[in-house]
Amino acid sequence: MVSASDPAVERFAPSPTGELHLGHAFSALTAWEAAQAAGGTFLLRMDDLDTGRCRPKFARCIEEDLRFLGLTWPEPVLYQSTRAKSHCAVIDDLADKGLVYGCVCTRAEIQAAAGAPQEGAPDGPPYPGTCRERSEVPSDKAHALRLDMKKAIDFLGGPDAVRALSFEEIGEGPRGEHGMIPLDPQMLIEQVGDVVLRRKDGAIAYHLGVVLDDGFQGVTHVTRGQDLFPSTPIHRLLQALTGTPTPVYRHHRLIRDENGRRLAKRHKDLSLAVLRESGATPEDIRSSVGLAPAGQSAG
Numbered sequence: 001m002v003s004a005s006d007p008a009v010e011r012f013a014p015s016p017t018g019e020l021h022l023g024h025a026f027s028a029l030t031a032w033e034a035a036q037a038a039g040g041t042f043l044l045r046m047d048d049l050d051t052g053r054c055r056p057k058f059a060r061c062i063e064e065d066l067r068f069l070g071l072t073w074p075e076p077v078l079y080q081s082t083r084a085k086s087h088c089a090v091i092d093d094l095a096d097k098g099l100v101y102g103c104v105c106t107r108a109e110i111q112a113a114a115g116a117p118q119e120g121a122p123d124g125p126p127y128p129g130t131c132r133e134r135s136e137v138p139s140d141k142a143h144a145l146r147l148d149m150k151k152a153i154d155f156l157g158g159p160d161a162v163r164a165l166s167f168e169e170i171g172e173g174p175r176g177e178h179g180m181i182p183l184d185p186q187m188l189i190e191q192v193g194d195v196v197l198r199r200k201d202g203a204i205a206y207h208l209g210v211v212l213d214d215g216f217q218g219v220t221h222v223t224r225g226q227d228l229f230p231s232t233p234i235h236r237l238l239q240a241l242t243g244t245p246t247p248v249y250r251h252h253r254l255i256r257d258e259n260g261r262r263l264a265k266r267h268k269d270l271s272l273a274v275l276r277e278s279g280a281t282p283e284d285i286r287s288s289v290g291l292a293p294a295g296q297s298a299g
Contacts, residue, residue: 001168001246008040009220012066013047013080013210016058019271020065023225023255023262026289030252031223032071043217044073047080047210049203065272069282070294080213087204090212090242091145091197099152099241100197102137103144105130122230126193144205145198147238149189156240159185167236170221171250173229183233195234207234208242215244223250227262255289 010031014024035042044066048054063077094100105113105127113128127146137143153162162185169178196205204212214222229251239246254262275285283293 001166007220008035008038009043009218010035010040010223011043011045011214011217011219012223013045013213014062015047015050015053016055016062017050017053018058019061019273021255021271022275022285022289025065025069025272025285026255026291027223027225027252028066028071029069029286029289029291030250031221034221034223034250040220042071042073043078043219044071045078045080045213045217047206047213049080049199049206049209051081051201051203061273065276068272068276069285078213078217080209081203083209083213083216084204086216087209087212090208091204094147094197094241095145097155099148099155100145101132101148101194102134103127103131103146103194103196104137104141122192122228122234123195126191127195129194132194142200144196144200146194147197149192149194152237152241153185153188156237162188162237162240165236165240167232167246168248169229169232169251170248171223171252172226173251174226177229181232183236188233188237192234207231208238211235211238211242211244214247215239215242220247221250222247223252225254226251227254 012028012031014020020028032042034040044063046054046059046062048059066073091100109130110127111125113130131137131143131146132148153159156162156165162183164182166180166182169181172178173181195207197208199205229249232249232251236246238244256262272285286293
């Protein structure tokens, strides 16, 4: 496991499906400043697996926004889609171990079967296991590949072995979580369930993709919003299954609007590009998200 004192390799990994907003600016600046303070490296990666919504124009805009804020990074930028062959090899290995199965269920079917979402489930209601016992997936239907969570826990040595797995939180989770956080195998089975590893379109899904590509890039510190804290136990389990190093995690507060709603691209929240065009300066952006002026300590 990576130590918090190791030379920092931080990353900011947006999906180029729209323009960045103030929440993205806060996350990128937090990662950048942590890398600078540690004498480390800041990486930009484009998590462009959503081929239906990702656009080159958004990737260009993201880079323009980050340069406007004063951030720099090594070139070339890694595009996650270029790693498809390596992703597939890992999924094939997990399949050879009997840890994945095909799933033809739609989101509506899963929602209807699972009922109300459970507290702490990172991807909505846990999958009810409809396809888990199928002898084979119908050949005429597109299918996702899911991790059989119970088999994965057994493969790692059972519940006691999984409880011994942990990750280091140097920020703060949504309920004040900090320090070494052990995994809870019962929670993984009952509240997380059989997560998707490969989507129906053939692309690797978020959880496995981020684990493999953070490992590939040598990322030592993952800085991201508290909304992603519930995903971290999934990532720690996948790191154990794939032999991928575990970074240190720094989850941070979320930027919200005047009504307390978390900013999101899907809500068409005010973008950095619009703010730039309206005359906002980098210091204006920093001030609006509660960061001290550049070069000054927040303390």
